[in-house]
Amino acid sequence: xxxxxxxxxxxxxxxxxxxxxxxxxxxxxxxxxxxxxxxxxxxxxxxxxxxxxxxxxxxxxxxxxxxxxxxxxxxxxxxxxxxxxxxxxxxxxxxxxxxxxxxxxxxxxxxxxxxxxxxxxxxxxxxxxxxxxxxxxxxxxxxxxxxxxxxxxxxxxxxxxxxxxxxxxxxxxxxxxxxxxxxxxxxxxxxxxxxxxxxxxxxxxxxxxxxxxxxxxxxxxxxxxxxxxxxxxxxxxxxxxxxxxxxxxxxxxxxxxxxxxxxxxxxxxxxxxxxxxxxxxxxxxxxxxxxxxxxxxxxxxxxxxxxxxxxxxxxxxxxxxxxxxxxxxxx
Amino acid sequence: xxxxxxxxxxxxxxxxxxxxxxxxxxxxxxxxxxxxxxxxxxxxxxxxxxxxxxxxxxxxxxxxxxxxxxxxxxxxxxxxxxxxxxxxxxxxxxxxxxxxxxxxxxxxxxxxxxxxxxxxxxxxxxxxxxxxxxxxxxxxxxxxxxxxxxxxxxxxxxxxxxxxxxxxxxxxxxxxxxxxxxxxxxxxxxxxxxxxxxxxxxxxxxxxxxxxxxxxxxxxxxxxxxxxxxxxxxxxxxxxxxxxxxxxxxxxxxxxxxxxx
Numbered sequence: 001x002x003x004x005x006x007x008x009x010x011x012x013x014x015x016x017x018x019x020x021x022x023x024x025x026x027x028x029x030x031x032x033x034x035x036x037x038x039x040x041x042x043x044x045x046x047x048x049x050x051x052x053x054x055x056x057x058x059x060x061x062x063x064x065x066x067x068x069x070x071x072x073x074x075x076x077x078x079x080x081x082x083x084x085x086x087x088x089x090x091x092x093x094x095x096x097x098x099x100x101x102x103x104x105x106x107x108x109x110x111x112x113x114x115x116x117x118x119x120x121x122x123x124x125x126x127x128x129x130x131x132x133x134x135x136x137x138x139x140x141x142x143x144x145x146x147x148x149x150x151x152x153x154x155x156x157x158x159x160x161x162x163x164x165x166x167x168x169x170x171x172x173x174x175x176x177x178x179x180x181x182x183x184x185x186x187x188x189x190x191x192x193x194x195x196x197x198x199x200x201x202x203x204x205x206x207x208x209x210x211x212x213x214x215x216x217x218x219x220x221x222x223x224x225x226x227x228x229x230x231x232x233x234x235x236x237x238x239x240x241x242x243x244x245x246x247x248x249x250x251x252x253x254x255x256x257x258x259x260x261x262x263x264x265x266x267x268x269x270x271x272x273x274x275x276x277x278x279x280x281x282x283x284x285x286x287x288x289x290x291x292x293x294x295x296x297x298x299x300x301x302x303x304x305x306x307x308x309x310x311x312x313x314x315x316x317x318x319x320x321x322x323x324x325x326x327x328x329x330x331x
Numbered sequence: 332x333x334x335x336x337x338x339x340x341x342x343x344x345x346x347x348x349x350x351x352x353x354x355x356x357x358x359x360x361x362x363x364x365x366x367x368x369x370x371x372x373x374x375x376x377x378x379x380x381x382x383x384x385x386x387x388x389x390x391x392x393x394x395x396x397x398x399x400x401x402x403x404x405x406x407x408x409x410x411x412x413x414x415x416x417x418x419x420x421x422x423x424x425x426x427x428x429x430x431x432x433x434x435x436x437x438x439x440x441x442x443x444x445x446x447x448x449x450x451x452x453x454x455x456x457x458x459x460x461x462x463x464x465x466x467x468x469x470x471x472x473x474x475x476x477x478x479x480x481x482x483x484x485x486x487x488x489x490x491x492x493x494x495x496x497x498x499x500x501x502x503x504x505x506x507x508x509x510x511x512x513x514x515x516x517x518x519x520x521x522x523x524x525x526x527x528x529x530x531x532x533x534x535x536x537x538x539x540x541x542x543x544x545x546x547x548x549x550x551x552x553x554x555x556x557x558x559x560x561x562x563x564x565x566x567x568x569x570x571x572x573x574x575x576x577x578x579x580x581x582x583x584x585x586x587x588x589x590x591x592x
Contacts, residue, residue: 013493076465076474077471080462100493101475101490101497102492104458104474105458106462107459108431108459108460108461109462109463109466111427111459111463112431112464115428116552117426117428117552117553118426118428118457118553119553120456120457120458120459121456134556139455139558140342140346140348140454141344141453143346143347143348143560143561145558145559145560146355146555146558147555147557147558148554148556150553150554151554152552153551190470190471190501191471191472191499191502192499192500193497194487194499194500196492196496196497196498197495197496197497197498198494198495199494203494205493246511253477253491253511253512259453260344260368260511261511263456268591278347285561285564289585289591290564291581291585302566303566304564305566305567306589307567307570308570309577309581310569312574315574316577319574319575319578320578320582323582327582327586
């Protein structure tokens with residue numbers, strides 16, 4: 001049986017391709033290889049052909065590009081129509097997208113257009129011989145995992161959680177570029193990203209970061225978040241927060257980790273003054289290494305922490321920041 | 332302006348997860364069920380739009396078993412004008428597309444100017460129904476919005492993306508899904524709760540809505556094969572000594588044992 005192609009949607013922002021999309025291409029290659037299937041990357045917007053080399057190296061046989069200027073910024077209807085049309089024409093058995101804000105917004109729209117199923121936010125994925133896409137995904141904000149599958153509907157659509165899958169360069173040559181057309185003319189687009197506003201000081205997003213330092217009520221006042229920021233900056237990580245302090249308005253919701261915030265899986269998570277409510281633990285307990293700093297030795301956060309310091313964070317955090325800076329300056 | 336708000340009836344976010352004997356569903360004994368928190372932002376926004384314009388109608392709709400009536404009543408108590416249940420207990424486990432098709436059937440007969448939902452129903456955490464609904468209805472959508480302006484048949488919405496904010500502009504009618512930060516949902520007042528008892532709550536079957544029951548057949552699209560609890564983390568070490576000692580031991584462990592710095 002000829003294996004259907006595996007399509008990998010590549011998200012472009014400011015003309016750049018970020019790591020979650022490389023993870024998708026690389027994972028598509030791993031699924032394709034045992035079955036002799038082809039991997040086709042799809043990238044939209046002007047200049048998309050410029051990624052042929054890096055996407056090829058990560059595993060794409062071909063790079064399908066629609067370079068219409070109206071696809072430069074995210075336009076849900078046009079992106080979905082184009083990706084669905086490509087999936088149909090190219091005979092895709094599987095369509096993978098990064099589990100980024102864009103990917104998770106786009107994937108269901110594509111799936112609905114194709115009348116098929118969509119698996120969201122997979123942390124494991126496999127492709128069975130009969131073409132069934134199967135995976136594992138966090139549910140109940142990470143308090144449980146579901147094993148899910150699409151046994152019949154085709155193509156099977158799925159998003160992959162960023163930071164979980166490898167983005168291996170395989171030393172392959174550039175992908176063959178194939179131009180396709182936008183499936184929706186500009187005048188029929190009824191919604192689009194008019195612009196993207198970046199914070200004045202570019203902040204690393206918790207969903208993308210491999211190191212996160214989070215603060216909670218133990219910081220006592222919003223201005224004390226500077227202690228968390230300093231440590232995050234020394235570690236090269238992102239700043240996270242508990243729901244309690246987001247609700248207090250100490251820091252914007254974008255930083256919230258846990259249920260009704262972001263579910264994260266960094267390599268290192270440092271919880272400062274966070275007691276560890278069940279909703280917060282659900283959002284971060286898949287971190288590889290967890291450090292907790294809290295003055296209450298009975299705080300639930302210590303039950304999941306690999307390393308704990310029971311102490312006054314106002315004393316511990318500055319010392320820790322200094323120690324990390326010293327370590328980094330030694331190289 | 333008529334606004335349709337999709338509501339999902341879900342386990343409270345504080346629920347401790349126990350897996351039922353079938354190995355794939357949640358043991359819901361003693362579990363408190365609530366309106367999914369993101370749907371509360373959606374409903375609050377709908378109520379504010381209606382009230383700021385001095386008129387219009389807010390209709391809450393849910394697909395699910397009889398239990399979902401409690402969440403619809405909660406929506407009425409918050410201030411919605413009427414409610415509609417698409418009744419079939421299989422929706423509690425249905426995939427995004429089946430749920431979107433159910434809501435689409437209602438939207439086709441109600442013809443709202445705006446459809447608001449939460450960005451996802453907590454629990455399944457899929458983030459699918461809103462975008463799928465928009466595609467089925469051939470409408471524009473903006474997902475996970477934290478600010479919204481409506482004027483002259485158009486919307487402007489902000490949504491948080493990785494490290495930035497994306498401003499989405501589009502035309503109405505549209506499907507919009509709410510993120511936290513959009514507003515601060517109200518608690519139903521006692522008066523609201525009393526009034527809700529008299530507001531209309533219509534229960535419709537799939538047949539009445541022209542929906543195909545075979546769309547809810549097991550195995551059609553997304554199948555949940557099993558549910559499992561994450562491997563429990565082992566509590567680690569509490570580092571002893573004063574702050575200086577604990578910090579230098581921590582840095583040593585992060586470098587030498589965990590190799591993360």
